[in-house]
Amino acid sequence: MTSAIALKGVRKDFGTFTALSDVSFDIKDNEFFTLLGPSGCGKTTLLRLIAGFEDTTAGTIHLYGEEIENLPPNKRPVNTVFQNYALFPHMNVAENIGFALRMLGWTKADITLRVAEMVEMVQLGQFVHRKPSQLSGGQQQRVALARAMAPKPKVLLLDEPLSALDLKLRQEMRTELKRLQRETGITFIFVTHDQEEALSMSDRIAVMSSGAVQQIGSPNQIYENPANRFVADFIGETNLIASRVDSADGMHVVCSLADGEVLTALANSPLGPGSTGVVSIRPESLTVTKTAPKGESLRGTLGDAVYLGTDTQYTVLLAKELTLKVRMQNQFVASQALKQGDPVFVSIADGAARFLVD
């Protein structure tokens, strides 16, 4: 099966600035693929290279086996949903949605039929004669989606399409986008800096930073098995504690923290003693107790506790100014018992500690 998109050694320079350096990966057919990273990481540049708005400095881009990096945007069977929607202000909803079909030379009857179908799909029936300026942000978003999907592109590119919407609408649109992708079977490439968006919708995520791909994997893999310090830090909340490997048995390592305490962790690759790096532990895989638990635990003093409804966030002070963030679900009785300044034990859920080499 050929990949929807195959990138090989893709590089993009703007003058002396390198926006992308040697990016290579494949996106599968029918996949909801997300490019995730902080602003300036090159994710939008990569999308623009696939759309054809920028030329690659080096490397090749294949679309279902066909080399496309020398084709202009109007010759590529991919369509884009722009961050600002870029709906044509002088055309009404129906004209906007039908634009690509008109350019492709469809007959009037076919265009009318397809536009009606798209309008139905995004539930904008009563607005077809309105201009974009007469629509709300969410409605404009739907028009932009319908317009880009009308010509049945092989790949749909979405450039932070939800960032202009308010929180509630954004959450609704996530479900909506996922539904549209499943129903149409079109490959989606979605660009975002919002990790929650990425985790909730994607089949696979490419985490990017400073022009390079840091890790590609399912949301679950990315969150639970971060490939390096950047990914662990960028996705979700985590405790990163500098440490050093004392002894190793394959990927299982025993490492010591700056305060002298020792814990076991899992590495991404076999390591030898003496390797330095960080231990990454998610706050929700830690448990604070007053009495010593069975098995491995760290000793500390309870700092502040922030009550967040479903759970409480604790700060635990270890020796040598190390602190741990802990997130525990509220049990409605037990959580009341812990007080600031109490000596406590922090235990780590099995397999939750990851050792990431520098």
Place this chain on the structure above:
Amino acid sequence: MNRRFDIKHYQGFLAITCLCLFILYAPLIIVMIYSFNDSASITNWGGFSLRWYADVFTGPESEKFKLAAWNSLSIAVMAATVATTVATAGAIGMIRGGQFRGKSASFALISLPIMVPEIVTAVATLIFFSTIGFKLGTLSILVAHIVFCIPFAYLPISARLQGIEASYEEAAQDLYADRWRTFRYVLMPIMWPGILSGFLLAFIISLDDFIITNFIKGAGIETLPTAIFGSVKQGIKPNIMALSTLLLLFSIALVTLSYFIGKRGQEPHPTD
């Protein structure tokens, strides 16, 4: 806003404003009032009458004025059309062309005609035409008008284009429009208010021009401004006041139209 820094509370604000407005507009108002004077004298009021307006259209000088008006209008329409086309192309090149060598120089070249004293341009154009042996007449006026109209058309068009995000054109190309159809169906309709107000501005500038036209028109052809000047040299008659008033009203109407078109173009866009 703090009242102390409100310009309306400066000493003498009202008096100076009134003085400026008076100096600017008193002559125009006097011309307008005396165009309705029944008397043949230009200084003594002899009662209200429309006779000088009738005189403009039917009097002894009416044939001359009609021909001059026709020349002025036809030259203005043609000059403004060509200048607007060139200015639109220029604006797209300057604003969508990215960074290129000589961009600042190009901008200076485009706007130079506005800054060069008109008399210099007039003399230079005359010398140029006679050096290359270009026959002075309607065509020489047209060529000169096209040239000095370009920067005036360029300004509103480029201002409009600058406010249009490049993503509209990217969207059009993404949706299978080639470059020409991107311009035809997307960019031009969006920048249309700018193009229209550029055209109207160029039209007015061409219609009003006296200095350059007077130098290069050659014998036997008059535009409205040169015809009026010719009449005035033989003494000011009230029919000139009537004609001037008509011209003034026409100009005001066009400028107003241009203003409202420009304003309509600034309606908030969904993405602004």
